[in-house]
Amino acid sequence: MRVTVIGCGYLGTTHAACLAEMGHEVLAVEIDPQRRHRLQEGHLPFYEPGLEQLLSKHTANGSLRFTDSYQEAAEFAVVHFLCVGTPQQESGLGADLTQIESAISSLAPRLRPGALIVGKCTVPVGTAEALAQRVLDMAPVPNVALAWNPEFLREGRAVDDSLRPDRLVFGVASPAAEDLLRRIYAGPIADGCPVVVTDFPTAELVKGAANAFLATKISFINAIAEVCEAAGADVRALADALGHDERIGRSFLNAGVGFGGGCLPKDIRAFVHRAGELGVEDAMSFLREVDAINQRQRQRVLDMAKSALAQVHQPRVTVLGAAFKPHSDDVRDSPALWIAGQLYLAGAEVCVHDPEAIDTARRRFPTLKYASDPLDACRDADLVLHLTEWPEYRELDPDKVGDVVARRVVIDGRNKLDDIAWREAGWEFRGIGR
Known part of the structure; x- marks a missing residue:
């Protein structure tokens, strides 16, 4: 099919390239000329494993093109995916819908008969219903509709999550909209991907609810880590024991410095904010504590670092990791x-x-210093902090690192280093909840 993707940030670029990989002909709308030119040349403005290969492949063969023209997009296809950003408001906790409202205003007056706009970004519940009416009011032709198809991409695994999703959610108001979405995702559906067909509010809530659950799980194990430290227990072994319970599972039960990125923090805050607008804020009040625990975890590691440096004049510190998670170059809320x-x-x-x-x-x-090699970064350091769990850091030789530092003191803020090996190499080793 012919489809368009509106907005070429992280979500839109990934979705556009993967739609092309599924066999569709894709036209992506990006108004930033520098970004658009770079994408058309097959180059990513960010890092995501495997994505640049797909991008260069499909821009080269012509199945993926980029434009700044909404008119061209409206004439090109009847299915349009909205993938613009919905960041946290600068003056509050709610989602800023400026970009999505602007995209609707630019696209809706140009739609062809039978057009379907498909929202993929994370929005407050109730947004789709309002946008659907707005599309009907602005469209110059009959028989246009809106659907909601939330994304569930994990940075570092976005290509696989797009091509082999673990579920597809279709928030639709008509069988015709569902049929179009099933045609677009025919490949994953044929491979056994489950499809949940529902109404607008449920589809809008799925992503926020999923992120709220994952954030709660992370903050839970970090809170338990504090108890483990006070009691002399090991949170890693405790998490392993919990993980064998099929009702709980082991994933996201890793104590550490906490979560960040462009989704989890802002999504849970927007979730609580919207619950308040709906008059059910008390039901989501626990998420405020989830957020507070996450922020406190950063402070705890900072306090550990300051304590380790208390007797050092003009200390030098090495931080291993800048991205909020491995296999990404995203440093938002890192x-x-x-x-x-x-x-x-x-x-x-x-x-x-x-x-x-x-x-x-x-x-x-x-204002920070940066090094392209981890050993160079560690040279003359009084303290080494492991804060992003890249596989490269687990493979570091503690003896070789010890040869270049000023003091063999390490804080493992992700509980991923081999503490026995580091201690045997003469390091003072601190982990989280251990």
């Missing part, structure tokens, strides 16, 4: 960079290493 920045403000000289996120980190925190 716990690692927050801690690095706070140590710098406290007077430490901070050098950061990350396999992919040095450039994005430098743009956010230009």
Whole structure:
């Protein structure tokens, strides 16, 4: 089929390239000329494993093109995916819908008969109903509709999540809209991907509810880690024991410095905010504590670092990791960079290493030092902080790292290093909840 993708940020670029990989002909709308030109040349403005290969493949063969023209997009296809950003409001906790409203205003007056606009971004419940009416009011032709098809991409695994999703959710108001979506996703559906067909509000709530649950699970194990430290227990073994219970599961039960990124923090805050607008804020009040635990976890690791440096004059600190998670260059709300920045403000000289996120980190925190090699980053360090669980850091030789540092002191903020190997190499080793 012919489809368009409106907005070429992380979500839109991934979705456009993967739709082309599914066999569709895709026209993507991006108004930023520099980004659009770079994408048309087959180059990603961010890092995501496997995505640039798909992008270059399909821009080269012509199945994926980019434009800044909504008129061209409206004439090109009848199915249009909305993939613009919905960031947290600058002045509050709710979602900023400016981009999605602008996209609707630009696209709806140009639609062809039978057109379907499909929302993929995360929005407050009730948004789809309002947008559907707006589309009907603005469209110059009959028989146009809106559907909601939330995304469930994990940064670092977005290509696989798009091509082999674990579920598809269709929020639709008509059988025709469902039929179009089933045709677009015919490949994954044929491979056995389950489809949940529902109404607008349920489809809108799924992503927020999923993120709220995952955030709760992470904050739960971090709260338990505090108890483990006080009691002399090991949170890793405790999490393993919990994980064998099929009602709980082991994933997302890793104590550490907490979650960040562009989705979980802002989504749970928007979820609570919208619940308040609906008059059921008390039902979601526990998510405020989930958020507070997550923020407190960063402070706890920062306090551990300051304690380890208490007797050091003009300390030098190495931070291993800048991205909020591995296999990404996304530093939005990164716990690692927050801690690095706070140590710098406290007077430490901070050098950061990350396999992919040095450039994005430098743009956010230009006052920090950066190194392209982890051993160079560790040179003369009084403290090493492991804050993003890249596989490269687990493979570091503690003896070799020990040869270049000033003091063999390490804080494993992700509980992923081999503590026995590091201690045997003469390191003072601190983990979380251990």
